[in-house]
Amino acid sequence: MQELHILNGYFQLWNMYLTEQQLNWRQLAFLTPYQSQLEHVLSLPIDSQSPYSFFSAVMELTRQHLDCPQLIFEMAQFIRAEHFGVLGYMATRCSSVAEALRYIVRFxxxxxxxAEVSPMRMSxxxxxxxxxxxxxDEKYALVNELTTACMARLAKQIFPASLQLLRIQFxxxxxxxxxxYEKFFGCSVIxxxxxxxxxxxxxxxxxxSELADPSLMxxxxxxxxxxxxxxxxxxxxLQHLHQQVAESLRLSAQAPKIEQMADELHLSxxxxxxxxxxxxxxxxxxxDAERMKRCEQLLQQGIAFTEIARQLGYSDQSALARAYKASAGQTLMQRKKQLKLNI
Incomplete structure (x- = not known):
């Protein structure tokens, strides 16, 4: 399976952060083993892509040696449209938030x-x-946090004081x-x-957006x-099946059959x-995995256990309860109480 690749704008953002701290990465001893590779990546166009594993290793060393656990938020302060390449420029020149979101999903x-990347979905x-x-995979936590932080910061630049960020869910x-997290995003973070x-x-x-430019767009x-x-x-x-099953559970409120999913994927x-x-x-x-994900969503909406069981295709509430306990390690009632405490 091909390794995850990220835009070189992430490396440029990292370098900008160091420069703002009056640090030269070439003079940092802990980066000596990576100097040749860093020279190469930072010489490439900002909209080309490089392996995420390399970026992750550099970020972890930087965080440790600079004793900066909140490194991603420090970096995100310096985000500019060009760090997201052509998609960043498109976001700044869109006529509305709705148009910007459509292009983010599409590109x-x-x-x-x-191969492990699933398309974003808007609902x-x-x-x-x-x-x-x-x-x-948990190993992608860093890039998910950094991307979310940069998106939030860039959105505030494009739509200052108007965009209502309600919460971030990780x-x-x-x-x-x-x-x-809450200091940076200024909203609830789950x-x-x-x-x-x-x-x-x-x-x-x-x-x-005041920067909208239809011709440039x-x-x-x-x-x-x-x-x-x-x-x-x-x-x-596997990835496509997860997406199709999740969509079916959400839209049809019933457990799909393998024949139906195979047909959706144009496979026997x-x-x-x-x-x-x-x-x-x-x-x-x-x-089973997608049922539990959907179950969690319905629990957070306050849906009754019997209704959740029906929507997920379980024979009764007891069958749902057994499946949930086996998957989550706690009972439905324990999870319900936990959610109430978080409100």
Whole structure:
């Protein structure tokens, strides 16, 4: 499987932070083993991409040696449109928040790319707009936090004092003291959520940007479309199945059958089963995992246990309770009480 790659703008942002601290990375002893590779990456165009594993290693060393646990937030203070490449420029020149979000969903691969990357999704929920994406592995916590922080900071630059950021939802555990998160984002920050979500008020969708430039947008859109078209296509049946099952549970309020999902993926049932087996999984494992994610979402909405069981295709509430306890290590009632305490 191809390694995750990120935009070189992330490396440039890291370098800008060091420069602002009056530090030269070439003179930092802890980076000596990486100097040749850093020279190469920082010489590349800002909109090209480099391995995330290298960036992660450099970030961890920087955080440790500078004794700066909140490094990502310190870096995000310096975010500019160019650090997100053509997508960053598109966001600044869009006519509204709604248009910016549509392009972020459509062209997110220009920022972070790889077979393990799932497309961002935008959904409307009770007067809120959720820009969401799933957790693939805890090792990507850093890039998820940094990307979210940079998006929040850039959004405030484009739509100053108007954009209502309601909360941030992370799928991983906190990587630093909780107050660092709420201080930076200025809103509620939740961890251990079923997926990552950047949540704003639906009232923000029609906000206009003073920097809107329709003519320039046409040129940027063409550039983005050409860049996406040149990227490889990843065939990941497991990833696609997770997305389809999650969508089916959300829209149909019932557990899908493997025949239905195979049809959605344009595969025979036998081929789908073989592809899942090759990746060490099965339809039952995917369905169980997505049921629990959806269960968590419904619990947070205050839906009754019996209704959750019905929507997830369990025979009764007891069957749901057993499945939840086996997956989460706590009972439904314990989780319900926990959610009430967090309100």
């Amino acid at each position: 997110s691969r220009l920022v972070i790319d790889g 409307h929920q009770d007067g809120e707009i959720h820009l969401s994406w799933p957790l693939h 799928a991983h555990a906190p990587q630093m003291a909780h107050y660092h 961890f251990g959520y079923p997926q990552y979500s950047f949540v704003i008020s639906s009232d923000s969708l029609d906000l206009k 046409q040129l940027l859109l063409k550039q983005a479309e050409e860049a996406i078209a040149s990227k490889p296509r990843y065939e990941n049946a 049932v036998r081929t789908l089963q073989r592809k899942l087996q090759e990746q060490g999984s099965s339809f039952k494992q995917v369905l």
